[in-house]
Amino acid sequence: MTIEFDMRPGGSVGVTPSPITPNRDYSMPDRIYRRGVQIAGLGVLVLLAAIGFFLINKGFPAFRVAGLSFFTHSGFNTLGHNPTFGVFASLVGTVEVAMVAMIVGTPVAIATAIFLSEYVPRRSRRSLIALVDLAAAIPSIIFGLWAIFELQPNVVGLSTWLSRHLAFVPFFKVTSPPLNASIFIAGLVVGIMIVPIVASICREVFSLAPPGEREAALALGASRWQMIRTVVIPFGRGGMIGAVMLGLGRALEETIAVTIILGGGFLYGPHILQHGGTTVSQFIVVNFGAGGKLGTQALLLAGFTLFVITLVINLAASSIVNRSRSGAGVDL
Amino acid sequence: MTTYATTPPPPVPEDVSGLGHNRGTDFSGEAGQIDADGVHAWFSGRLVLAGVTLTMEKSKVTALIGPSGCGKSTFLRILNRMHEVVPGAQLAGSVRLDGLDIYGPGQRAMETRRHIGMVFQKPNPFPAMTIAENVLAGLRFSRVSAGDKGDLVEASLTKAGLWKEVKDRLGELGGALSGGQQQRLCIARALAVKPRVLLMDEPCSALDPTSTLRIEETIKDIADEVTVVIVTHNMQQAQRVSDYCAFFLAEENLPGRVIEAGRTETIFGNPTDQRTFDYVNGQFG
Numbered sequence: 001m002t003i004e005f006d007m008r009p010g011g012s013v014g015v016t017p018s019p020i021t022p023n024r025d026y027s028m029p030d031r032i033y034r035r036g037v038q039i040a041g042l043g044v045l046v047l048l049a050a051i052g053f054f055l056i057n058k059g060f061p062a063f064r065v066a067g068l069s070f071f072t073h074s075g076f077n078t079l080g081h082n083p084t085f086g087v088f089a090s091l092v093g094t095v096e097v098a099m100v101a102m103i104v105g106t107p108v109a110i111a112t113a114i115f116l117s118e119y120v121p122r123r124s125r126r127s128l129i130a131l132v133d134l135a136a137a138i139p140s141i142i143f144g145l146w147a148i149f150e151l152q153p154n155v156v157g158l159s160t161w162l163s164r165h166l167a168f169v170p171f172f173k174v175t176s177p178p179l180n181a182s183i184f185i186a187g188l189v190v191g192i193m194i195v196p197i198v199a200s201i202c203r204e205v206f207s208l209a210p211p212g213e214r215e216a217a218l219a220l221g222a223s224r225w226q227m228i229r230t231v232v233i234p235f236g237r238g239g240m241i242g243a244v245m246l247g248l249g250r251a252l253e254e255t256i257a258v259t260i261i262l263g264g265g266f267l268y269g270p271h272i273l274q275h276g277g278t279t280v281s282q283f284i285v286v287n288f289g290a291g292g293k294l295g296t297q298a299l300l301l302a303g304f305t306l307f308v309i310t311l312v313i314n315l316a317a318s319s320i321v322n323r324s325r326s327g328a329g330v331d332l
Numbered sequence: 333m334t335t336y337a338t339t340p341p342p343p344v345p346e347d348v349s350g351l352g353h354n355r356g357t358d359f360s361g362e363a364g365q366i367d368a369d370g371v372h373a374w375f376s377g378r379l380v381l382a383g384v385t386l387t388m389e390k391s392k393v394t395a396l397i398g399p400s401g402c403g404k405s406t407f408l409r410i411l412n413r414m415h416e417v418v419p420g421a422q423l424a425g426s427v428r429l430d431g432l433d434i435y436g437p438g439q440r441a442m443e444t445r446r447h448i449g450m451v452f453q454k455p456n457p458f459p460a461m462t463i464a465e466n467v468l469a470g471l472r473f474s475r476v477s478a479g480d481k482g483d484l485v486e487a488s489l490t491k492a493g494l495w496k497e498v499k500d501r502l503g504e505l506g507g508a509l510s511g512g513q514q515q516r517l518c519i520a521r522a523l524a525v526k527p528r529v530l531l532m533d534e535p536c537s538a539l540d541p542t543s544t545l546r547i548e549e550t551i552k553d554i555a556d557e558v559t560v561v562i563v564t565h566n567m568q569q570a571q572r573v574s575d576y577c578a579f580f581l582a583e584e585n586l587p588g589r590v591i592e593a594g595r596t597e598t599i600f601g602n603p604t605d606q607r608t609f610d611y612v613n614g615q616f617g
Contacts, residue, residue: 122420216521220446220470222442226473
């Protein structure tokens with residue numbers, strides 16, 4: 001026989017919960033502190049919204065002129081009676097640069113993170129971690145200068161080799177030389193630039209892998225690599241995805257290094273090895289100040305486009321990173 | 333007064349090769365005997381265990397007892413080379429499994445750990461693996477084919493006393509079990525690779541009394557096939573499950589060492605050392 005209770009408040013149990021009033025009796029310094037952080041926190045959101053609003057507000061006249069063709073056409077011809085302008089080629093280039101960067105940078109970053117968290121001897125670990133974190137602070141103009149004077153002359157050979165031997169892959173096909181100032185080289189630089197930040201986050205997540213599970217694997221006769229594959233990487237998967245997406249956000253918005261490298265022009269297509277190409281941020285920098293009032297509006301609209309893309313990517317990334325952090329609490 | 337070596341030996345090179353070949357090993361047979369001889373241990377240059385010489389008889393249960401900080405867990409971890417996983421850990425002395433020095437040249441830590449399994453204080457199943465995958469995890473590491481995997485899963489879980497509870501949910505995640513079930517899953521996982529010795533580091537200290545009794549029954553059931561060495565703080569448990577007992581003690585400013593070892597009845601009923609008598613009768617520690 002079972003006795004059934006109506007578990008709702010005031011049900012057959014006959015007891016209603018008494019109201020709980022949260023303690024709002026904060027002391028003066030507490031109140032000042034609370035208000036302070038509240039204002040600071042809201043301030044960031046207000047600023048973000050204001051920037052978005054500013055961009056769309058100032059850029060909207062350009063959208064009224066071009067309509068949706070802004071996203072499907074390429075060019076920057078804003079003077080004269082029949083203006084045509086759009087960011088299609090720049091969007092394609094942005095995605096291509098980001099793809100090259102992720103393909104090159106992600107494996108290196110994850111390998112670096114595994115090396116730092118699992119293989120480096122304790123004595124040198126701290127200094128190596130500091131070094132990698134420091135690399136994240138190198139200004140992108142430095143990367144750009146290094147890339148154009150040092151990286152590019154050395155990579156053109158690789159581009160030539162790829163275009164000769166792997167031309168059956170559409171991306172490696174070349175229709176018109178030369179092979180410098182290409183999307184590929186720009187992507188390589190950005191790939192190198194994102195390594196420190198992605199590696200840093202991944203290392204942090206890996207180092208949180210539960211020691212109990214690590215020891216369980218080792219005690220079962222796992223090699224270190226088997227332990228990493230069984231415990232560390234599955235545990236850090238969410239954090240890895242988040243880190244890679246943060247790196248992607250960075251790759252999409254990178255401006256100065258890309259502008260230094262890229263040859264420009266509104267060509268688009270899969271031929272990433274050949275000269276020329278554009279990204280949204282490069283489009284804005286190169287055309288800034290030219291094109292009159294409508295030109296400025298068009299650039300602001302392009303800026304808004306980039307703003308939305310990176311915002312979405314970063315929001316998705318941070319939600320995934322957060323989820324993986326809460327997973328870190330699952331300590332079995 | 334006894335003096336202890338103060339200069340630690342060079343650190344034990346940790347096995348980092350990760351290749352897992354069977355090179356240089358000659359383990360065979362069923363339950364094994366462990367002989368520890370003159371074992372010393374250091375953490376970051378501090379001597380914590382000195383001159384432990386102890387034999388853990390084949391197919392018997394040996395309990396290591398003593399107050400906290402006396403080095404018994406350290407000693408246990410030395411027996412399957414888990415000690416060297418801790419940064420800054422060093423050791424001296426020899427440990428032999430059926431006569432073969434597990435720290436000898438050419439011996440791999442991974443290979444040793446496959447023959448001398450371990451169950452930890454806190455249940456640590458792989459939470460993202462299913463119950464069946466957890467049981468088979470050790471085989472995956474050693475790349476041994478198991479014949480019929482289903483049979484092995486059933487046999488291991490049965491030995492660990494968990495089969496009846498989980499036989500219809502082998503596909504569920506290991507993390508979904510209760511604490512006591514998780515610990516028995518860890519025992520099943522350790523038994524699945526057919527070790528010759530099973531080390532248990534306070535396996536019941538995080539569990540309720542019912543789960544504790546289940547695990548004690550398991551220990552008695554498996555002792556024929558596998559030599560068990562168990563660290564415990566629970567005197568009744570040591571009396572219930574063990575055939576032999578070793579009493580560890582770290583007296584003030586001294587490293588831990590074995591005060592007395594022998595048959596469990598003797599240690600509890602008629603110890604020769606006053607300190608053992610005091611400890612097993614709850615008069616200090």
